[in-house]
Amino acid sequence: MNHQADTRRPLSRERILDKAVALADEAGIDSVSMRNLAGRLGVVPMALYKHIANKEALLDGMIERIVSEIEPPTRGTDWKSGLRRRILSARSSLLRHPWASSLFESRTAPTPVVLDYMDSIADTFLTGGFPPDLTHQIMHTLGSRMWGFTQELFPSPPAPSDPGVREQVISQMAAHWPHIVVVASAADHTGEGIVGAGCDDQYEFEFALDLLLDGFERLRERRLSS
Amino acid sequence: MNHQADTRRPLSRERILDKAVALADEAGIDSVSMRNLAGRLGVVPMALYKHIANKEALLDGMIERIVSEIEPPTRGTDWKSGLRRRILSARSSLLRHPWASSLFESRTAPTPVVLDYMDSIADTFLTGGFPPDLTHQIMHTLGSRMWGFTQELFPSPPAPSDPGVREQVISQMAAHWPHIVVVASAADHTGEGIVGAGCDDQYEFEFALDLLLDGFERLRERRLSS
């Protein structure tokens, strides 16, 4: 038994979720299997099933842990800065656990904790003067950015450390996809301008978030004035 | 052999991908396993490995099929309407295969076909007068909407067909999450206004897309005039 299993403490939902999150942080989400997790807890796989219905429930429980870390809404601010702050808090919560955003994407049914968060976001808009139908549309528009993440579909290859090799990779890419290379090299807010290195995810996230929030504000003004 | 395997035709990458797409359409992406797929082709699992490196390569090949269905760029239009048209074409391509967007989300490394598409999107912006750094930022902002989909994180439970039961579910939800119910019921562009039924995904997608495109245009004007 090389995982120092603590067989004295009894198993519990809490202890299982703690270990699941720790295991995912340490070895990636793929290593969170019922069997492996049980092994880490010094227990036979079936022992888990007395505390957690099945694997889906385990994953939902892990999501719950992440969502619980998000800052509660701050009262007394305008909708825009309050929301901005809260979403950036959700983001930092997600960033602490690199597996979290892909797990989020894979879930289909929302749990109560997830609904609580969405309810409070809806409340922020409604209280901020957005009519319900507009709130509906802009919440769809916000999408996963409500949880502080975006799908990273743009290629950011692990840039080779050797500058010569890197140069070569870039020129090979440029032969096939010249516009991608131009655009990828133009992330000049870090002052580097190198493919796969000059892109600051936090900057990009806030850029997109602010574009959306400004867009929402404009729609709200248009509604209120008509 | 109840899957009418055609043992006369030789196996090929094309034939494997055809069957994989058909299998996913018919039985869901989870049923696309190397073993099950091989069975449908009347062949032993290992036979696939002579034509496709591994499961990852199979999934990448399936993505390729989807991306190939997207309309090529139309020359002679302004960047905005050309892009809008192309993205909506990507969307209809994705909608033909319900498993496609979640498969997209799961991929990490872009294939050449994927890079081709992104290169042509970048080209559209650059040719349309966007400087490279702004193009970089707005392509991040566009995110998965470039491919015609958004994560559906808003709860849309399968609405019970019985109106009485439905009424009851809604009032139970309203007890815990009143704002969600208000907002979900407000999708009045279909004239229904019922949770889980009144929401038109295509309308929501176009709403969000247009908000983004308008935002991009405004940023471009600001740059050009400064």
Added chain:
DNA sequence: ACCTGAACACCGTTCAAGT
């Protein structure tokens, strides 16, 4: 009440062998 052992029906992938 809580944990265990053995089993079932699956995975992706390897290796050496067949034709």
Added chain:
DNA sequence: ACCTGAACACCGTTCAAGT
């Protein structure tokens, strides 16, 4: 050159049995 058989190291989950 292309396909096969057997095996390895895994999955999630069931059931009946132990303490």
